[in-house]
Amino acid sequence: MSKIYGPNIETITxxxxxxxxxxxxxxxxxxxxxxxxxxxxxxxxLAIIRDxxxxxxxxxxxxxxxxxxxxxxxxxxxxxxxxLYSEIDDTLLAGSELNYEIRHIIYPNGGNLVLFxxxxxxxxxxxxxx
Numbered sequence: 001m002s003k004i005y006g007p008n009i010e011t012i013t014x015x016x017x018x019x020x021x022x023x024x025x026x027x028x029x030x031x032x033x034x035x036x037x038x039x040x041x042x043x044x045x046l047a048i049i050r051d052x053x054x055x056x057x058x059x060x061x062x063x064x065x066x067x068x069x070x071x072x073x074x075x076x077x078x079x080x081x082x083x084l085y086s087e088i089d090d091t092l093l094a095g096s097e098l099n100y101e102i103r104h105i106i107y108p109n110g111g112n113l114v115l116f117x118x119x120x121x122x123x124x125x126x127x128x129x130x
Contacts, residue, residue, distance in 0.1 A: 016065075016068065016082070017057075017064060017065065020051075020061060020065070024044045024065070025044070026045050028108070033069075034076075034126070041073060041074070042088065045088070045091065045092070045123070046128060048062055048065055048066070049121070049127065056119070062095055062098065063097070064096075064101035065105070066093075066094075066098075067090055067096030070092035070093055072090060074089060077098045090119060091119055094116035094117075094120055095117040097112065097118045098116055098117060101113035
């Protein structure tokens with residue numbers, strides 16, 4: 001579950017998409033997130049982005065799942081390994097901020113929202129068979 005805070009102290013609570021998350025774990029062949037290798041983590045990220053692109057995952061869901069993967073999977077790898085996979089780090093962090101950025105656009109050009117979404121889509125485009 002994530003909470004998004006607004007400029008006037010309002011709070012939006014978004015439930016974590018547990019069922020979808022577990023389906024992605026199944027899709028990449030693991031029974032729990034502790035079994036994710038960097039390869040399986042990448043495959044899971046690509047599956048989530050694929051489903052975001054086809055409309056079966058919302059922006060809030062991709063953001064929540066990427067934030068969860070960053071905190072509870074990526075950060076569990078040893079520091080030396082994380083350094084080798086900095087693009088995964090950058091993409092998970094960018095994706096985790098999307099649900100905040102969409103609600104706090106300040107600049108007419110979209111600011112960080114465009115930057116973060118571009119980072120996520122480029123990660124997908126470089127690896128997918130489209």
